[in-house]
Amino acid sequence: MEKVLEVNDLHVSFKTYGGEVKAVRGVTFDLHKGETLAIVGESGCGKSVTSQSIMRLIPEPPGKFDGGSILYKGKDLTKLKDQEMRKIRGSDISMIFQDPMTALNPTLTIGDQLTEGILEHMKLTREQAKKVSVDMLSLVGIPSPEVRLKQYPHQFSGGMRQRIVIAMALVCQPEVLIADEPTTALDVTIQAQILELFRDIQKKTGVSIILITHDLGVVAQVADRIAVMYAGKIVETGTRREIFYNPQHPYTKGLLNSVPRLDADGGELIPIGGTPPDLFSPPVGCPFTARCPYAMAVCDRVYPEQTSLTDTHGVDCWLQDERAKKLLANK
Numbered sequence: 001m002e003k004v005l006e007v008n009d010l011h012v013s014f015k016t017y018g019g020e021v022k023a024v025r026g027v028t029f030d031l032h033k034g035e036t037l038a039i040v041g042e043s044g045c046g047k048s049v050t051s052q053s054i055m056r057l058i059p060e061p062p063g064k065f066d067g068g069s070i071l072y073k074g075k076d077l078t079k080l081k082d083q084e085m086r087k088i089r090g091s092d093i094s095m096i097f098q099d100p101m102t103a104l105n106p107t108l109t110i111g112d113q114l115t116e117g118i119l120e121h122m123k124l125t126r127e128q129a130k131k132v133s134v135d136m137l138s139l140v141g142i143p144s145p146e147v148r149l150k151q152y153p154h155q156f157s158g159g160m161r162q163r164i165v166i167a168m169a170l171v172c173q174p175e176v177l178i179a180d181e182p183t184t185a186l187d188v189t190i191q192a193q194i195l196e197l198f199r200d201i202q203k204k205t206g207v208s209i210i211l212i213t214h215d216l217g218v219v220a221q222v223a224d225r226i227a228v229m230y231a232g233k234i235v236e237t238g239t240r241r242e243i244f245y246n247p248q249h250p251y252t253k254g255l256l257n258s259v260p261r262l263d264a265d266g267g268e269l270i271p272i273g274g275t276p277p278d279l280f281s282p283p284v285g286c287p288f289t290a291r292c293p294y295a296m297a298v299c300d301r302v303y304p305e306q307t308s309l310t311d312t313h314g315v316d317c318w319l320q321d322e323r324a325k326k327l328l329a330n331k
């Protein structure tokens with residue numbers, strides 16, 4: 001599988017009045033061409049910070065890049081000058097956010113906003129840019145695009161606005177699309193339509209997608225692979241099948257038990273007890289120790305490095321580590 005993006009041992013922190021928060025603590029993952037990778041976790045786990053770091057949108061200060069690399073087509077994005085990064089943002093890697101309203105300018109027509117983005121990154125005439133805008137709007141399923149181009153954001157419904165935002169993100173044919181909670185602000189029916197749109201666009205354009213979400217329902221619908229984040233680390237990663245049918249990290253299991261499932265009616269939902277550790281002074285060992293029903297003596301003393309279960313499935317948990325299994329067997 002061709003890799004379009006390789007994130008290696010990324011560390012990001014934030015200075016606050018209370019001290020330094022270690023928000024991302026050694027995150028490593030690859031994104032393959034044409035796939036959707038979902039990064040899942042509770043709020044504050046570091047998933048949004050990870051995606052904003054890829055776009056170099058972390059304000060410094062209070063944010064601070066503490067190490068690691070982000071390779072895109074062989075270039076380390078962490079080392080690029082601001083000007084070089086500006087070229088990549090939008091044209092190679094683009095991002096869409098939760099609230100479509102904040103991404104659109106209420107005082108400009110949809111057409112002006114789309115063509116502006118096109119003219120900024122591509123060498124086209126205004127006429128050609130308008131043609132591309134029309135094509136983009138039909139790609140994202142907006143009827144009568146020629147008419148709609150002349151309208152303003154408030155003349156569209158929430159779902160339609162999110163389609164326009166997606167069109168704007170795709171207009172320069174990026175290789176990578178990062179979507180941070182793209183459907184959270186929408187109702188369930190519209191949400192399903194937007195997810196369907198992502199799949200459709202991916203089929204047509206081959207774009208690779210990083211989907212950031214706390215919603216496992218969303219993940220189940222669109223992800224090829226899943227990375228589960230907890231307390232600034234990826235604690236389990238695998239294909240959708242591996243994560244949904246054979247989860248190994250107790251936190252992943254907890255997440256799955258805490259959401260309603262369509263195939264198991266009447267099943268009881270069990271929320272995960274406790275709260276994540278504070279990241280001012282993150283634990284040296286497994287950050288899930290205080291909430292984990294299987295915690296052993298080693299857990300809070302030493303961090304469990306990743307154990308590979310298959311080529312695609314990896315987990316950071318002592319339960320899967322051969323050395324801990326031996327220790328337990330000898331007890």
Ligand code: SF4
Nearest residue numbers: 286289292299317318
């Ligand atoms: Fe639980 Fe220990 Fe595994 Fe952490 S390493 S998830 S505390 S068993």
Ligand code: MG
Nearest residue numbers: 043047048180
């Ligand atoms: Mg977030």
